[in-house]
Amino acid sequence: MIIAPSLLAANFGRLARETERVDASGADWLHLDIMDGHFVPNLSFGPAVVRTVRPLTKLFFDVHLMCSKPQILIEPFAQAGANQMNVHVELGEQVTPLLWKIKSLGKKVGLAINPPTAISLVEPYLEQIDSLLIMTVNPGFGGQSFIYETLPKIQQAEAWRRERNLGYRIGVDGGIDFKTAAECAEAGADTFISGTALFSRPNLAAAVRKMRQAVQAAGPGGDISQASAAETKSGKDAFHRVPVKPI
Numbered sequence: 001m002i003i004a005p006s007l008l009a010a011n012f013g014r015l016a017r018e019t020e021r022v023d024a025s026g027a028d029w030l031h032l033d034i035m036d037g038h039f040v041p042n043l044s045f046g047p048a049v050v051r052t053v054r055p056l057t058k059l060f061f062d063v064h065l066m067c068s069k070p071q072i073l074i075e076p077f078a079q080a081g082a083n084q085m086n087v088h089v090e091l092g093e094q095v096t097p098l099l100w101k102i103k104s105l106g107k108k109v110g111l112a113i114n115p116p117t118a119i120s121l122v123e124p125y126l127e128q129i130d131s132l133l134i135m136t137v138n139p140g141f142g143g144q145s146f147i148y149e150t151l152p153k154i155q156q157a158e159a160w161r162r163e164r165n166l167g168y169r170i171g172v173d174g175g176i177d178f179k180t181a182a183e184c185a186e187a188g189a190d191t192f193i194s195g196t197a198l199f200s201r202p203n204l205a206a207a208v209r210k211m212r213q214a215v216q217a218a219g220p221g222g223d224i225s226q227a228s229a230a231e232t233k234s235g236k237d238a239f240h241r242v243p244v245k246p247i
Helices: 012-023 047-056 074-080 089-104 119-128 148-164 178-187 204-218 224-233
Strands: 002-005 029-035 060-066 084-088 108-113 131-135 169-173 191-194
Touching (some): 002 169, 029 047, 047 074, 060 108, 074 084, 074 089, 108 119, 131 148, 131 191, 148 169, 148 178, 178 204
Parallel strands (some): 029 060, 060 084, 084 108, 131 169, 169 191
16 A cells, blocks of 8 residues: 655645655655646646655656647656656646656656546557556645545456456545545555645644555455444544446
8 A cells, every 4th residue: 555645735834854754754755746727727746846845765667648638748858857757647648748758758657547537448458558547636626525425436446456467556536634645445446645634734644554454454354344343443433335337
């Protein structure tokens, strides 16, 4: 299970210190959201920021290109230190050349999908990717509420992976806290991008440990009742359950 704090939720006034905090937290990846103000209605940061924080940690840098023209950014982010780059399936005919471009630079290849988009659109690319990123909120802003209707997408992605013996990771991003992370793990996710739920905690390392315990308990071979009991004991609501059927 991969825990990936999202730098979008960090204190931008001290990004270097926040990056070092993630490095010491026991997290596996650092997730970097790149927004162009066109594909999504917000702006974040560019390759210069990634280049600046890259020397501060050996963590895997997972770059999410929420951009209409990622082709002009792939090489700059590769040079800045990205380990994986995710482009959106909503880009249509651009997707195949983008995936090959990322791969040609020796980087891991990720494909992202937004909540309104049919999961069937990613199916043609499953053998070409290292990671499938399922957005569980509409991208553009942090701190949004998890969209439960995305859970069947996770189940379908996991079913395809199992049936075809493929090795891509299944990531979730948006509204991921201790409760929703466990629900996504139960549905088949193995990579958890979380911003506000982790960075808002004074002790980031403890928050990462708590999320890891929740998803390990809920995932394959785990015991969801343990995670639910832990949440209840801590004074939070037990895991919300919704009927989810594979697509």
